[in-house]
C-alpha cells in the first residue's frame with residue numbers, strides 16, 4: 001500500500017506552476033466524441049484523465065498523449081456501451097452520456113453510483129436529456145437510452161445549477177436540431193471552458209450569466225483548445241502556504257476564478273497580490289479565524305476548497321465557521337483532523353473550527369480527494385511526522401503534489 005510520509009513544521013516558500021483543470025478537461029474529453037480530431041493542451045496527468053482516456057479508447061477513439069497535449073481522433077466510433085467497471089472508476093463518466101447519445105443515437109451505461117460526498121443523484125442530467133428528446137429507461141442499475149435522429153432543442157430550467165447536468169445538456173444540445181435555452185445553468189469557469197472548446201469546433205454556444213443559449217449545428221469539426229488552469233489546485237497550494245506561514249508565488253493561474261477564495265485568505269491575515277496569471281501569497285506566522293465560509297455555486301466559495309481551507313484554519317487564532325451547502329457529506333476529513341489535535345464540531349451543514357496552538361503528526365487515511373488534500377496541508381503545518389494512506393483519492397486530482405510541495409520546502413516522500 002502506498003503512503004506519504006510528511007515531516008511537518010516547515011515554512012513553504014517559492015514558486016508553484018499550476019496545472020490544467022481536472023474539472024475542465026474531463027467534460028472536454030467527453031466533448032471530443034462529437035468532433036473529428038481534437039487537440040487539447042494543458043491537460044493534467046491524473047488518474048481521472050487516464051480513466052476518461054480509457055473510456056474514449058473503448059468507444060473506438062484513437063488517443064495520443066505527449067507531455068500536456070492530448071489528441072483524440074473520434075472519427076471512427078465503434079462501441080457504444082460503457083462497462084460498469086469504467087463507470088465506477090470515475091464518477092464523471094456520466095458526462096459521456098449526452099455526447100454518446102448525440103453522436104450515436106443510443107447508449108447503455110450503468111449508474112455511476114454514490115461516492116464519498118454523499119448520494120450524488122443524476123436526476124437532473126436524465127431529466128435534461130429527456131427534455132431534449134431522449135428516451136431513458138432505468139433498469140437493473142443501468143440506463144438504456146436512445147433518441148430518434150438528433151436531439152431536439154428545448155427550453156430547460158434547472159431547479160439547481162448542477163455543474164454536471166449543465167455539461168451533459170450542453171453536450172447534447174450542441175448538435176441538436178434548433179435552439180436550446182438553459183436557465184439557472186451552472187456558471188463555473190469549467191462550463192465556460194467547455195463552451196469555448198465546443199465553439200472552437202464549430203458549435204454555437206453563448207453564455208450570459210446563468211442563461212446558456214445553444215444554436216444546434218449539424219456536426220462539429222476538428223478543434224484545438226488550451227484547458228484553463230485548475231483553480232482548486234491553486235486554492236490548495238494557497239492554503240498550504242497559509243497554513244505554514246509561508247510565501248508562495250503561483251504561476252499559470254487565473255486569479256479571477258478565485259474571486260471567492262482570495263478574500264477569505266486575506267481575512268485570515270494573508271497578503272495577496274494578484275497579477276494577470278499569477279498570485280503571490282504572504283502568510284502571517286499565525287492565521288486569524290474566518291467567521292463564515294459558506295460554500296455556494298460559482299461565483300460563491302467553492303465546495304472543493306472547503307476542506308483545504310479548514311485544514312489551514314485549524315491552527316488559526318479564534319473560531320472559524322463553515323457552512324457546506326453543496327454536498328450533504330463533505331466533512332469526512334474532520335475525523336482525521338481531530339486525530340491531529342484539531343478542535344472541530346460538526347452539526348449538520350455547519351462546522352465550527354476552534355483554532356488550536358498546534359497540530360501534531362498522526363497516521364491518517366484520505367477520505368476523499370479534497371479531504372486528502374486537507375490532510376496533506378494539516379500534516380505540513382503539524383509538529384512531527386504524519387503518514388497518509390488512501391492516496392488513490394489524491395491521485396485523481398493532483399498532478400505531482402509531493403514534487404510541487406517539495407520544491408517549495410516541504411519534506412514529503414511517497415513510499416511505494
Ligand SMILES: CC(=O)N[C@H]1[C@@H](OP(=O)(O)OP(=O)(O)OC[C@H]2O[C@@H](n3ccc(=O)[nH]c3=O)[C@H](O)[C@@H]2O)O[C@H](CO)[C@@H](O)[C@@H]1O
Pocket residue numbers: 022023024026092119120121122123124125126160161162163164165190303304326327328
Ligand atoms: C468533475 C467535476 O466537475 N466535479 C465537480 C462538479 O461535480 P458535480 O457535477 O457532480 O456536481 P453538481 O453541481 O452536479 O452537484 C451539486 C449538488 O447537486 C446535486 N445533484 C446534482 C445532479 C443531479 O442530477 N441531482 C442532484 O441532486 C448533487 O448531489 C450535489 O448535492 O461540481 C461540484 C460542485 O461544484 C464539484 O464539487 C465537483 O468537483
Ligand SMILES: C=C(OP(=O)(O)O)C(=O)O
Pocket residue numbers: 023091092117304369370397
Ligand atoms: C468532488 C470532486 O470531483 P468529482 O466530481 O470528480 O468527484 C472534486 O474535484 O473535488
